[in-house]
Amino acid sequence: MKPVASCRLVLATAIACLLSTAGQAQAKVIAYSSLQIINFTVVSGAKVLDLSSLNGVNITAGNVSLRGTSASDAFPMNDGDSDVPLVCIGDCAGIAQNDFSSVAMANPGWDFARADASLSGSIVRPLGFDNRTVAEAQLLTAGTASAEGVGQSILNMTTIDFTSGQSGELALTFEALGELSVHSDEGAGAAMADFDLDIQVFDLTNGELLSFSVTSLNGRTSLEDLSASISALGAEQFDFLVNDTFSLTLAGLLPENDYRLLIFQDASISASSAQAPPPVPEPFTVSLLGAGVAGLAAYRRKRLR
Numbered sequence: 689m690k691p692v693a694s695c696r697l698v699l700a701t702a703i704a705c706l707l708s709t710a711g712q713a714q715a716k717v718i719a720y721s722s723l724q725i726i727n728f729t730v731v732s733g734a735k736v737l738d739l740s741s742l743n744g745v746n747i748t749a750g751n752v753s754l755r756g757t758s759a760s761d762a763f764p765m766n767d768g769d770s771d772v773p774l775v776c777i778g779d780c781a782g783i784a785q786n787d788f789s790s791v792a793m794a795n796p797g798w799d800f801a802r803a804d805a806s807l808s809g810s811i812v813r814p815l816g817f818d819n820r821t822v823a824e825a826q827l828l829t830a831g832t833a834s835a836e837g838v839g840q841s842i843l844n845m846t847t848i849d850f851t852s853g854q855s856g857e858l859a860l861t862f863e864a865l866g867e868l869s870v871h872s873d874e875g876a877g878a879a880m881a882d883f884d885l886d887i888q889v890f891d892l893t894n895g896e897l898l899s900f901s902v903t904s905l906n907g908r909t910s911l912e913d914l915s916a917s918i919s920a921l922g923a924e925q926f927d928f929l930v931n932d933t934f935s936l937t938l939a940g941l942l943p944e945n946d947y948r949l950l951i952f953q954d955a956s957i958s959a960s961s962a963q964a965p966p967p968v969p970e971p972f973t974v975s976l977l978g979a980g981v982a983g984l985a986a987y988r989r990k991r992l993r
Contacts, residue, residue, distance in 0.1 A: 718792045718871040719833075719957035722822040723883035723914065728809075728862035728951070729816035734848045734941060742812065743767055744843040750775035750803035751838075752823075755831035769808040770839070776802035790869060792826035801825040801833040803955075807841060811860065811949070817841065821883070821955040830963060836956040843949045844892075848941060858938040866913075866930040870920040876962035878921050881928075885914040886952045889938055893945040898938060905933040914953075 748770040749762040754777040763772040774785045778800030783791050786806050792798065802824055809817045819841065825833035870879035889898040902911045909932040918926045941947065 716796065716871070716873040717827040717877040717879050717959045717961045718825070718869065719879040719881045719959040720790045720792060720824040720867070720869040721881040721883050721955040721957050722788045722790070722867045723885065723953055723955050724788055724820040724865045725885065725951075725953060726818045726863050727816045728811050728818070728860065730811055731859045731861050733858035735812065742843070742845060744810070744841060746770040746807045747838070747840045748772035748805035748807050749838040750805060750836070752777055752801045752803050752835040754778055754801040754825070754833045771806045771808070772804065774802060774804045776800060786820070788820050788822045790824065790867070792824060797828070798826055799828040801835045803835040803837040805837040805839045807839040810843065812845075817951070819951065819953055821953055823955045823957045825957055825959045827959050827961040830961050832958070832960045834956075834958045836954055838954045840952045841950070845947045845949070848943055848945070848947065856939060856941045858941055860936040860938075861933065863933050864914055864930055866916070868916060868918050868928040869926070870918055871925045872920045872923055874961065874963045875922050877923070877960065878919070879957070879959045880917065880919040881957045882917040883914070883955045884953060885911070886950070887936070888950040890948040890950070891945055892948055898940070900936050900938045903935050
């Protein structure tokens with residue numbers, strides 16, 4: 689083989705080796721869930737006569753796991769605001785407390801799992817009741833992750849006064865923003881995102897669970913849409929969004945009875961990646977490229993003499 693051909697072969701081999709390494713896509717699996725219930729208030733019907741007779745418990749919690757490392761926290765409050773600290777493992781320094789938006793898509797180089805929740809107010813207070821939850825993970829290397837943000841309010845109303853002609857009806861309203869997103873760049877990746885909202889009203893005096901009617905502002909969304917799940921298996925991406933205002937009507941309430949309102953919501957995700965990150969070029973590969981370039985330079989000098 690002629691010297692120039694030999695040098696060109698060495699150079700071509702080195703470049704091909706580097707390009708094949710650099711061209712490998714980094715593994716990325718993302719799962720994101722966020723459910724925000726805001727301005728949950730009484731709009732007509734009953735009201736609590738005596739706020740001193742009102743008692744309840746607000747609880748927020750976060751649970752995360754990333755490649756076998758786990759963390760959790762909970763923050764219960766008796767009739768007060770509950771805001772659990774951000775629970776996060778991995779690249780968490782750039783993630784703010786109570787950031788309920790998707791972090792992963794804007795930061796493709798972060799590897800993390802996080803959960804957060806914030807709960808404030810009461811339906812019988814002027815500013816209403818807000819409950820926000822989020823769970824998210826982004827995997828850049830092989831492993832598994834899971835996360836769950838939880839918010840729960842238990843409100844006991846010991847005396848009810850009906851202000852709408854003693855009709856025995858209670859009308860409530862709230863705004864809901866729910867987002868689910870799953871994304872996998874690899875054939876062996878898997879991602880699941882889920883959120884759930886459960887609203888229950890108990891007649892404590894008679895030991896009964898009460899039913900209620902629900903309508904939405906745009907007429908196309910149902911309360912069941914606030915309990916949803918999506919998943920991606922392999923190289924897939926799916927999204928789900930709910931953005932609506934809901935009205936609830938409770939009928940048949942009695943002034944002398946005691947009632948309990950339970951609102952539970954959570955956002956949860958899981959993700960797994962089986963693909964390792966692309967390898968860093970070996971010193972031998974770099975030396976091979978250098979040898980090819982040096983060989984061509986030497987051949988050019990020889991011809992110019």
